[in-house]
Amino acid sequence: MNLSPHFTLAEMLLSQDATRAGIANIPPPEVVTNLIRLATLLEGVRLVLGGHPISISSGYRCKKLNTLIGGSRTSQHMQGLAADFICPAFGTPRQICEQLLDMDFRFDQLIFEGAWVHISLSDIDAPLRNQMQTAVFKPGHKTQYLRGLL
Numbered sequence: 001m002n003l004s005p006h007f008t009l010a011e012m013l014l015s016q017d018a019t020r021a022g023i024a025n026i027p028p029p030e031v032v033t034n035l036i037r038l039a040t041l042l043e044g045v046r047l048v049l050g051g052h053p054i055s056i057s058s059g060y061r062c063k064k065l066n067t068l069i070g071g072s073r074t075s076q077h078m079q080g081l082a083a084d085f086i087c088p089a090f091g092t093p094r095q096i097c098e099q100l101l102d103m104d105f106r107f108d109q110l111i112f113e114g115a116w117v118h119i120s121l122s123d124i125d126a127p128l129r130n131q132m133q134t135a136v137f138k139p140g141h142k143t144q145y146l147r148g149l150l
C-alpha cells in the first residue's frame with residue numbers, strides 16, 4: 001500500500017528488531033491515517049532535500065516494539081507521527097537538519113540523532129511546535145535532548 005507517491009506502508013512498519021523478537025508491529029486504522037499525514041510531510045522533506053530518496057529506519061512502533069528498543073514512553077513513533085531517516089544522496093544528518101531549518105520547514109519536532117534524523121508531526125488538532133533538538137548519547141546514561149542544533 002502506498003501512503004504517498006514515494007512512501008509505502010511497508011517501509012513505515014519494517015523493523016529488524018520487531019522481526020527478530022517476533023513482534024508483528026501492525027498499526028490500528030487511526031495510526032494508518034497518521035502515517036498518511038507523515039508520508040505527506042516526508043514528501044515535503046524529500047523536495048527540500050533536492051528530490052533524493054529518503055531511507056526510513058524507523059516509522060511506526062507498536063508499544064511492545066517501542067519498549068523493546070528503549071524508546072520514550074510518549075514516543076510519537078507509537079502514534080505513527082514520527083519517522084527516523086537518512087538521505088545519503090543529499091548529505092549527512094546534520095546537513096539535513098540545517099537544510100530543513102534554512103528552508104523554514106514546518107514540523108512538530110526535529111531531532112538530530114547523530115547517525116539519523118527524527119522528524120515528527122503533532123496530533124491533527126494540535127499546533128506544530130517547530131522544536132529543534134539534539135540528542136546527546138553518553139554510555140551508561142539516558143539519552144539527553146538539548147534545545148537547538150548543536
Ligand SMILES: [Zn+2]
Nearest residue numbers: 082083084118
Ligand atoms: Zn525517532
